[in-house]
Structure formats: C-alpha cells, structure tokens
Amino acid sequence: MKKSSIWIELSALLIISGGIFFGVKSISKREVKSPLTISKKSQKKIGEVLRDGIFAKNPEIKNRIVVKSVKRIYNRLKKKISKPAHKYDIYVVKSSTINAVTLPGGVIIVFSKVD
Numbered sequence: 689m690k691k692s693s694i695w696i697e698l699s700a701l702l703i704i705s706g707g708i709f710f711g712v713k714s715i716s717k718r719e720v721k722s723p724l725t726i727s728k729k730s731q732k733k734i735g736e737v738l739r740d741g742i743f744a745k746n747p748e749i750k751n752r753i754v755v756k757s758v759k760r761i762y763n764r765l766k767k768k769i770s771k772p773a774h775k776y777d778i779y780v781v782k783s784s785t786i787n788a789v790t791l792p793g794g795v796i797i798v799f800s801k802v803d
Contacts, residue, residue: 728774728793735793739779742789742797746781749800755780758798 726734749755758780766772774794783799790796 726792731774732793735791735795738791739795739797742781743779746783746799749780749782749802751802754800754802758800762796 755778759778762776762778766776772794776794776796778796778798780798780800783801785799786801787799788797789799
C-alpha cells in the first residue's frame with residue numbers, strides 16, 4: 689500500500705470519527721421525546737389486563753415461603769433503583785418454566801415450578 693493512500697485512509701477515518709463524535713454529542717444535548725406517551729393510569733390498566741390473562745393460564749402461588757423469598761430478592765434489587773417509575777406489584781405463578789416478566793404499570797410476575 690502506498691504511503692499516500694495510508695494518509696488518505698487515516699484522514700478519512702479521522703473525519704468520520706470526528707463527525708460521529710460531534711454528531712452524537714449534539715444529539716445527546718437535544719431532548720428526544722417519545723412519539724407515544726401513555727399515562728401511568730393507562731399503563732396500570734394494561735398491566736392488570738395482561739396479568740389477568742397470565743393468571744387465566746397459570747395459577748397464582750400463595751405459598752408464603754415462595755412469595756417471601758421472591759419479595760426478599762425484589763427488595764434487594766429495589767435498593768439499587770434511585771427513582772422507581774412505579775410502585776411495583778409482585779406475583780408468583782405456577783408454570784412449567786422458570787422465568788419472569790415486567791408488565792406495564794409496575795406489574796412483575798415470576799414464573800416458578802415450585803408451589
């Protein structure tokens with residue numbers, strides 16, 4: 689590769705890097721608004737509807753030991769959140785898989801094989 693072509697490529701890389709840096713910097717200064725804003729009340733309602741749909745297929749676990757264990761984990765995680773967006777409601781349901789989901793409006797559902 690010729691010396692001049694290396695300098696051309698390095699110059700191009702420098703120009704592109706500078707453009708990306710200053711472009712991102714200017715974008716981050718602007719306030720970007722979401723095109724769709726849903727009120728907290730609507731989010732709560734959506735979460736409740738989805739929760740009820742999950743409850744229709746997966747019975748809620750009422751075992752105090754299981755629920756207490758999940759809430760203990762949640763309380764440890766909650767300490768790391770500086771400003772929570774919602775008051776979270778946590779549910780544990782019986783399932784053939786182990787998983788968890790957060791629904792709109794602060795609904796957290798943990799899927800457990802343990803009942």
